[in-house]
Amino acid sequence: MSNDLHPIGPHDLGGMLLAEGEKPIDREEHDFAYWERLVDGLIYVLGSKGYPADTAALRRAIESLGPEDYANLSYYERWAASAATWCTELGLVTQGELDAKMDEIRARQAVTNAPSGDTS
Secondary structure, eight states: OOOOSSOOOTTOOTTOOOOTTOOOOOOSOOOOOHHHHHHHHHHHHHHHTTSSSSHHHHHHHHHTSOHHHHHHSOHHHHHHHHHHHHHHHTTSSOHHHHHHHHHHHHHHHHHHTSOTTOOO
């Protein structure tokens, strides 16, 4: 039995040593990918419309990610997942609508990424 009244979540890593195979946070300046800028814009628009009322609500959705998802998703992927959670919880979009859009994007990417010279 643990004496820890509040076990830490995957997001509570400040000051902890890295486990074997883990990489430190890359703190180098870098250009943001287009999709990362879109996620940032989506969070801004949601906030400007009052959805949700504060960033603590978005953080709650990030912190609800399971340890494996939290570890494997990038910073902006976590924010995108949080925005999707909030949009579904608020009834702005359904999970089915999000899934259908993701299928559409994957299909479009499959065509775009097909090897050149493919005659099928």
